[in-house]
Amino acid sequence: MKKPTLKSIAKALGVSVSTVSKALKNSPEISPRTRERILEYCRLHQYEPNRMALGLRHRRTGIIGVIVPQTGHYFFSRVITGIQKVAEAAGYRVLIAHSNNESRAEREHLQLLANGYADGVLLTLAKETLQKGDFRHFLPWIQRGFPLVFFDRYPEKLPVSAVIIDDTEAGRRATEHLLRMGKRRLALISTPVYLSVGYRRELGFRKALNDNGLPVDENRILRIDERRPLGEQIRGLFRQTPPPDGIFAVNEQYAAIALNLAHETGMKIPAELAVIGFSDGIIARHTYPRLSTVVQHGFRMGQTAAELLLAQIEADELPPKPQIKIIDTGLVVRGSTSAYPVERL
Amino acid sequence: MKKPTLKSIAKALGVSVSTVSKALKNSPEISPRTRERILEYCRLHQYEPNRMALGLRHRRTGIIGVIVPQTGHYFFSRVITGIQKVAEAAGYRVLIAHSNNESRAEREHLQLLANGYADGVLLTLAKETLQKGDFRHFLPWIQRGFPLVFFDRYPEKLPVSAVIIDDTEAGRRATEHLLRMGKRRLALISTPVYLSVGYRRELGFRKALNDNGLPVDENRILRIDERRPLGEQIRGLFRQTPPPDGIFAVNEQYAAIALNLAHETGMKIPAELAVIGFSDGIIARHTYPRLSTVVQHGFRMGQTAAELLLAQIEADELPPKPQIKIIDTGLVVRGSTSAYPVERL
DNA sequence: TGCTTTTGAGGGTGGGTTTTTTCATGGTCA
DNA sequence: TGACCATGAAAAAACCCACCCTCAAAAGCA
Numbered sequence: 132m133k134k135p136t137l138k139s140i141a142k143a144l145g146v147s148v149s150t151v152s153k154a155l156k157n158s159p160e161i162s163p164r165t166r167e168r169i170l171e172y173c174r175l176h177q178y179e180p181n182r183m184a185l186g187l188r189h190r191r192t193g194i195i196g197v198i199v200p201q202t203g204h205y206f207f208s209r210v211i212t213g214i215q216k217v218a219e220a221a222g223y224r225v226l227i228a229h230s231n232n233e234s235r236a237e238r239e240h241l242q243l244l245a246n247g248y249a250d251g252v253l254l255t256l257a258k259e260t261l262q263k264g265d266f267r268h269f270l271p272w273i274q275r276g277f278p279l280v281f282f283d284r285y286p287e288k289l290p291v292s293a294v295i296i297d298d299t300e301a302g303r304r305a306t307e308h309l310l311r312m313g314k315r316r317l318a319l320i321s322t323p324v325y326l327s328v329g330y331r332r333e334l335g336f337r338k339a340l341n342d343n344g345l346p347v348d349e350n351r352i353l354r355i356d357e358r359r360p361l362g363e364q365i366r367g368l369f370r371q372t373p374p375p376d377g378i379f380a381v382n383e384q385y386a387a388i389a390l391n392l393a394h395e396t397g398m399k400i401p402a403e404l405a406v407i408g409f410s411d412g413i414i415a416r417h418t419y420p421r422l423s424t425v426v427q428h429g430f431r432m433g434q435t436a437a438e439l440l441l442a443q444i445e446a447d448e449l450p451p452k453p454q455i456k457i458i459d460t461g462l463v464v465r466g467s468t469s470a471y472p473v474e475r476l
Numbered sequence: 477m478k479k480p481t482l483k484s485i486a487k488a489l490g491v492s493v494s495t496v497s498k499a500l501k502n503s504p505e506i507s508p509r510t511r512e513r514i515l516e517y518c519r520l521h522q523y524e525p526n527r528m529a530l531g532l533r534h535r536r537t538g539i540i541g542v543i544v545p546q547t548g549h550y551f552f553s554r555v556i557t558g559i560q561k562v563a564e565a566a567g568y569r570v571l572i573a574h575s576n577n578e579s580r581a582e583r584e585h586l587q588l589l590a591n592g593y594a595d596g597v598l599l600t601l602a603k604e605t606l607q608k609g610d611f612r613h614f615l616p617w618i619q620r621g622f623p624l625v626f627f628d629r630y631p632e633k634l635p636v637s638a639v640i641i642d643d644t645e646a647g648r649r650a651t652e653h654l655l656r657m658g659k660r661r662l663a664l665i666s667t668p669v670y671l672s673v674g675y676r677r678e679l680g681f682r683k684a685l686n687d688n689g690l691p692v693d694e695n696r697i698l699r700i701d702e703r704r705p706l707g708e709q710i711r712g713l714f715r716q717t718p719p720p721d722g723i724f725a726v727n728e729q730y731a732a733i734a735l736n737l738a739h740e741t742g743m744k745i746p747a748e749l750a751v752i753g754f755s756d757g758i759i760a761r762h763t764y765p766r767l768s769t770v771v772q773h774g775f776r777m778g779q780t781a782a783e784l785l786l787a788q789i790e791a792d793e794l795p796p797k798p799q800i801k802i803i804d805t806g807l808v809v810r811g812s813t814s815a816y817p818v819e820r821l
Numbered sequence: 822t823g824c825t826t827t828t829g830a831g832g833g834t835g836g837g838t839t840t841t842t843t844c845a846t847g848g849t850c851a
Numbered sequence: 852t853g854a855c856c857a858t859g860a861a862a863a864a865a866c867c868c869a870c871c872c873t874c875a876a877a878a879g880c881a
Contacts, residue, residue: 134591134620136836147862152838162860177616183528183537183592184836187867192528194588202547202556202572203758211547215574224588227547227572229560243539243569246479247528247868248593271522275479387762394764413548417732419739419764481868492830497870507828529868532835592836 135176144172186247195223195440196244198254200232205413206429207255210282213433214253221441223250232258238268251278251444253436256285262325276451278443282436284328290453292443294436298328301425301460302335303342305379305407308423308462310343314377314405318351318368320385332381332409351375355385365389369396377405383412386422390467394419405468420466432458480521489517531592540568540785541589543599545577550758551774552600555627558778559598566786568595577603583613596623596789598781601630607670621796623788627781629673635798637788639781643673646770646805647680648687650724650752653768653807655688659722659750663696663713665730677726677754696720700730710734714741722750728757731767735812750813765811777803 133139141148146165154161154169155178161169172178186192195218199207215225226249228240237257244252252272260266266286272279273291285293309317319336322329333352340347350371355364365388368375374396380386386408390400398404400420408415408424415422435456443451478484486493491510499506499514500523506514517523531537540563544552560570571594573585582602589597597617605611611631617624618636630638654662664681667674678697685692695716700709710733713720719741725731731753735745743749745765753760753769760767780801788796 134622137838138836148837149839149863150861153861156838160860165860179587179591180838181532181592181836182588183531184867185838187526187528187532187836187869188838190867201553203550203553205548208546208548211574215576224585225574227574229556229570229572231560240569242524243527246524247526248571277479384762391762391764391766414759414762417729417736417759417763419736421736482870483868493869494831494871495829498829501870505828510828525870526868529835530870532837532868533870535835 134181135173135178136181140169140172140176140178144169192248192250193223194249195225195437196240196249196252197225197227198230198237198240198244198252199227200255200257201229202227206283206410206427209429210255210433210436213430213435214437215433216430217434217437217441223441230254230257234259234263234265234268241268241272245272245277245279251280251440253280253282253440255281255283258326261327262323264325278440278451280436280440280443282432284326287327292439292451292453292455294432294439294456294458296427296432296458296460298331299335299338301409301427302332302379302381303339304335304460304462305332305409305425306336306339307343308464308468309377309379309405309407310339310345312377312401312405312468315345316348316351316373316375317377317379318353318375320353320355320365320368320378320380320389322381323354323356329381336379361385361388362392366392369393369398374398374404376403378407380406380408383408383410383415383422383424386424386467387414387418390418390422401466401468401470407468415463415465418467423465423468424463426461426463428458428460479526480518480523481526485514485517485521485523489514537593537595538568539594540570540782541585541594541597542570542572543575543582543585543589543597544572545600545602546574547572551628551755551772554774555600555778555781558775558780559782560778561775562779562782562786568786575599575602579604579608579610579613586613586617590617590622590624596625596785598625598627598785600626600628603671606672607668609670623785623796625781625785625788627777629671632672637784637796637798637800639777639784639801639803641772641777641803641805643676644680644683646754646772647677647724647726648684649680649805649807650677650754650770651681651684652688653809653813654722654724654750654752655684655690657722657746657750657813660690661693661696661718661720662722662724663698663720665698665700665710665713665723665725665734667726668699668701674726681724706730706733707737711737714738714743719743719749721748723752725751725753728753728755728759728767728769731769731812732759732763735763735767746811746813746815752813760808760810763812768810768813769808771806771808773803773805 137148137151141151150161151169154166197211197214202208218225230237234257237260241252261284266289281291281293283295319333321333324330337347353368355361369392378389380389386406390406393400393404408422410424410427415424482493482496486496495506496514499511542556542559547553563570575582579602582605586597606629611634626636626638628640664678666678669675682692698713700706714737723734725734731751735751738745738749753767755769755772760769
């Protein structure tokens with residue numbers, strides 16, 4: 132592995148390093164003859180400058196780092212696509228790191244990216260970080276004013292910029308949708324409480340019932356334990372008498388599983404059971420019938436977050452004042468809550 | 477944004493740069509008093525060495541780059557998880573870049589990662605690269621022996637290492653599965669021919685029919701044009717008389733759509749129509765009934781690719797001889813091809 | 822006073838950019 | 852014809868940040 136460097140080129144051609152550097156930049160200081168000779172050699176050996184050296188010299192890499200729990204989630208991949216669109220339009224490249232929902236990996240990747248690898252970092256919190264509530268590893272970067280923007284899950288107590296959705300309102304609207312269909316025995320499939328996103332959706336669910344003067348049946352609120360088989364846990368809802376006639380799941384996976392379990396019990400969808408999920412996901416479009424969902428507009432979330440970050444990066448020296456942006460959610464009504472869904476394949 | 481550096485620390489404490497450096501490494505050359513003073517200051521200011529400077533100095537970054545078309549695909553995210561497992565066990569971190577299936581982005585990200593950002597790169601070809609058949613941007617790296625390993629889609633004419641699956645054989649087995657069920661009017665939903673992976677699966681489909689002395693009905697071979705609505709195209713298959721009684725789709729998305737369209741026509745699954753897909757995907761587990769698929773073992777593919785790469789990285793100076801590794805595929809029989817599927821939720 | 826040990830300063834390295842310096846040539850003018 | 856300056860071309864040096872080897876100065880000890 133011997134990559135050409137300015138030094139090796141200079142040596143081979145008997146000129147100085149600076150001459151090679153200038154020739155490559157078409158500096159008028161270098162005579163056409165010398166320049167041509169150098170350019171010729173560089174083309175032949177496919178010279179490319181070392182990006183580390185460039186980054187070190189310019190204190191700028193042209194790179195935006197993104198830390199996500201993992202990218203299997205379609206929602207995150209939509210966010211990333213949005214980030215990329217904005218970043219690339221501004222001449223930046225995007226590198227992605229996975230935290231695997233672990234605090235340690237989150238911290239280490241942030242250190243890596245922030246210590247020279249990237250000009251700014253976009254991230255969403257790892258579950259473990261949320262659970263522990265320990266956000267100390269962000270403090271040094273926040274204090275120094277390193278460009279940092281959160282999306283979706285963020286440390287609410289810290290003075291940081293973030294792009295989120297109004298989960299409570301979205302949860303309320305999804306529930307309201309079920310109520311408008313005349314459903315009254317509503318069930319909720321949620322996550323553990325420490326996942327604030329799921330918790331806020333639950334708050335929205337409760338609010339919708341309250342607003343309509345309906346009681347919340349705590350037996351119909353299911354908090355999934357991800358370490359145990361999902362199907363088993365969800366099946367419990369169908370064993371109740373009477374079973375629920377409407378289910379709001381805080382993500383599309385839980386909703387899809389509920390839908391399929393309902394098929395097994397022979398329930399008619401949506402007449403006997405309506406199901407609505409959450410997420411700008413890919414599963415929802417491939418269930419039968421297809422799932423109604425609250426859509427999160429991940430693409431726009433990514434775009435907005437990237438715009439915030441670029442503003443921070445390019446506003447040199449001005450300490451950015453934290454701002455929270457809220458992305459609207461939408462409701463896509465598909466077959467799981469309507470006999471006459473609008474959307475077609 | 478003023479991050480502490482060795483120099484700034486040295487200046488602040490009135491010592492030399494080398495003293496600070498040694499103190500941080502607990503060198504016995506530095507007196508306990510001085511060392512404590514320096515460590516104290518570094519803790520206070522949260523000093524972290526600059527990764528670019530480290531990379532430059534050591535000619536080693538401890539990072540593995542991965543280039544994928546995008547991560548929305550569950551399969552790729554499984555591969556990445558496999559890569560990460562092996563990489564992290566060996567003390568490497570993983571950074572991911574998206575090519576968006578564009579050659580330009582693929583080339584630029586490779587340049588970025590290979591020019592100092594990473595010690596080695598794992599990648600799968602962008603669709604555009606496959607379509608154009610132009611692999612020149614890989615040549616300089618291959619010639620220099622830069623550690624590079626392909627997975628899934630790779631340039632077959634080039635002397636490179638790759639980890640793939642035997643798509644032809646997998647396609648044959650999936651088709652054989654349908655034939656064993658007694659299905660005879662088999663349809664294939666495939667991709668454009670330039671996607672070699674889809675093409676090889678098609679070859680397997682043809683081989684299975686041939687082996688069983690059955691003719692291939694070209695009308696039942698559908699090549700999807702991704703720019704047009706998928707549903708429209710797939711619907712065509714159901715308009716044929718008689719309609720197919722078995723469908724093999726080269727990915728899970730096409731299979732899921734076919735499954736749902738079949739519901740609309742009222743066909744019984746799997747009695748009147750059996751559907752089998754391809755991919756270690758997430759959609760397959762959420763359709764109704766759940767999809768039988770050829771599983772690609774993305775996780776193992778990622779592990780194997782990472783192992784090959786690490787061997788290349790750590791075998792310094794020895795020009796690696798290219799090797800192709802083939803990962804076994806499996807068949808997971810779910811409800812779409814069996815009334816008594818084994819797998820449960 | 823002379824020798825050893827401790828302590829830490831200094832400089833080179835990695836690869837590139839950029840500013841400053843050097844040097845040779847050519848022209849102008851007395 | 853020689854002194855002086857302008858010009859152009861390229862070399863040298865500084866810088867970015869951390870590491871590491873070499874070596875000098877100061878302190879300790881007999």
